[in-house]
Amino acid sequence: MGKRLAVTGNQAIAEAMRQINPDVCAAYPITPSTEVMQRFASFVANGKVDTELVTVESEHSAMSACIGASAAGGRVMTATSSQGLALMWEMLHIASGMRLPVVMTLVNRALSAPINIHGDHSDGMGARDCGWIQLWSENAQEAYDNLIQAIRIAEHDDVRLPAMVCLDGFIISHSIESMEFLSDDLVKEFIGEFKAKNPLLDVNNPVTYGPLVLPDYFMEFKRQQHEAMLNAKDVVLQVAKEFEKVSGRSYGLFEEYRLDDAEIAIVVLNSAAGTFKDVVDEYRDRGIKVGLLKPRLFRPFPYKEVAEALSGAKVIGVLDRADSFGGFGPMYMEIASAMMSNGTNPVMIDRVYGLGGRDFMPEHAAQLIDELKEILDTGKVTLYKDYLGVRE
Amino acid sequence: MKGWKELEIGAITEAGSADSYNTGSWRAFRPRWIEENCIQCLFCWIYCPDSAITVNDGKRGEFDYNHCKGCGICAMECPGKKGKKAIVMEEEGK
Ligand code: SF4
Ligand code: SF4
Numbered sequence: 411m412g413k414r415l416a417v418t419g420n421q422a423i424a425e426a427m428r429q430i431n432p433d434v435c436a437a438y439p440i441t442p443s444t445e446v447m448q449r450f451a452s453f454v455a456n457g458k459v460d461t462e463l464v465t466v467e468s469e470h471s472a473m474s475a476c477i478g479a480s481a482a483g484g485r486v487m488t489a490t491s492s493q494g495l496a497l498m499w500e501m502l503h504i505a506s507g508m509r510l511p512v513v514m515t516l517v518n519r520a521l522s523a524p525i526n527i528h529g530d531h532s533d534g535m536g537a538r539d540c541g542w543i544q545l546w547s548e549n550a551q552e553a554y555d556n557l558i559q560a561i562r563i564a565e566h567d568d569v570r571l572p573a574m575v576c577l578d579g580f581i582i583s584h585s586i587e588s589m590e591f592l593s594d595d596l597v598k599e600f601i602g603e604f605k606a607k608n609p610l611l612d613v614n615n616p617v618t619y620g621p622l623v624l625p626d627y628f629m630e631f632k633r634q635q636h637e638a639m640l641n642a643k644d645v646v647l648q649v650a651k652e653f654e655k656v657s658g659r660s661y662g663l664f665e666e667y668r669l670d671d672a673e674i675a676i677v678v679l680n681s682a683a684g685t686f687k688d689v690v691d692e693y694r695d696r697g698i699k700v701g702l703l704k705p706r707l708f709r710p711f712p713y714k715e716v717a718e719a720l721s722g723a724k725v726i727g728v729l730d731r732a733d734s735f736g737g738f739g740p741m742y743m744e745i746a747s748a749m750m751s752n753g754t755n756p757v758m759i760d761r762v763y764g765l766g767g768r769d770f771m772p773e774h775a776a777q778l779i780d781e782l783k784e785i786l787d788t789g790k791v792t793l794y795k796d797y798l799g800v801r802e
Numbered sequence: 803m804k805g806w807k808e809l810e811i812g813a814i815t816e817a818g819s820a821d822s823y824n825t826g827s828w829r830a831f832r833p834r835w836i837e838e839n840c841i842q843c844l845f846c847w848i849y850c851p852d853s854a855i856t857v858n859d860g861k862r863g864e865f866d867y868n869h870c871k872g873c874g875i876c877a878m879e880c881p882g883k884k885g886k887k888a889i890v891m892e893e894e895g896k
Binding site: 507508509607616637 | 803804805806809811812813814815816817818819820
């Protein structure tokens, strides 16, 4: 088994990248992900990796260089946050449309304005429809494990899609926690050799990337992308099974916490799930049947499996760390879509929390469970969408 | 026509396929080559944003009107001989 060390989330990611040893990395620094590439750059400078590090003038160029390097036939990685991901937006679609398995770490941060450097999920949720696989991580251990698995998932023959691994800015990226690393050899063996498909550098078999495709064929290529996403779900499970064999840590499409007989269910992503689990325990001790579901795979979203896991719940509180102004939060919309097809018709409420790094405290979790208990007892909902921890 | 299951993944297709796609009909202005003013500098070949200047054995050949868009860049860049341009733009349909 590997070493146990106390590291920041960013350090864990940089370490995973060192072990993965990609052919090319193109990146531009942005808080709070800067430390990832800063540490990785020192690995490059010290000869610890064979990676070609391309320092570019913007994130748009970073993703463009990643696309070029991936189409050329390399294993390619990068990292970014917030405005950086927003600036990549155009190129994110090109990476997925060309079916390039670029793997990126997204250290989640709020989007301006007003300017804010702290963690929320507006960046990742904004990139929901860019055709990238999204794996979300509660802590540094999950981020490290997800990144290594993401290589296998993205590069799988049935998938060939780019993937991003999300972790909470500052809360995880800059906090030190104790976690376990796999050995370098194990990671190398687990990810295997990169097999390029249609590489542009194969001059004996020249190909065109990104041709003009008009209305007669465009939809067929988009339909292919959806199919690849559907395939990704099974691949995520296969890779998780193999990962468990080498690491002893098990992963699924989502994590269920005391959900089996729960009447009240909470759905929450990333670091806030850790806080929430403690509060679930407190309420369980008092005999209240509450449980939690923490999604891991957000794209593709496992609707059927999530609906089955939540089918026993009478009330569901969905937490969104990103807002859709004038609409429900992105997580709520997915959970509502999932539950619609399963016929159990639970009451579902949406609570937006933690924007711009606003602390999510145990009392917020307790406040939500109390409210859900009230709804369970009375059947009355005051507001379907509301904010948790905002001053009136 | 092919369905999505039969198509190559991600529209990665054979190289140089633009060659078989005729785009010359988009042109509103047509460049005309005046060979006696040409000094064979090949600026036109370098500057043409398409591949509409043909070159044979290192010498400038005729325009490929199936791909020339009539942008006029070649005419603008052409130094010609003694102040006389070797490329002039003429309105199509005249
Ligand atoms: S007009 Fe434009 S497209 Fe046509 S040959 Fe000249 S430079 Fe090329
Ligand atoms: S730029 Fe003018 S002079 Fe030079 S090769 Fe072309 S046509 Fe001839």
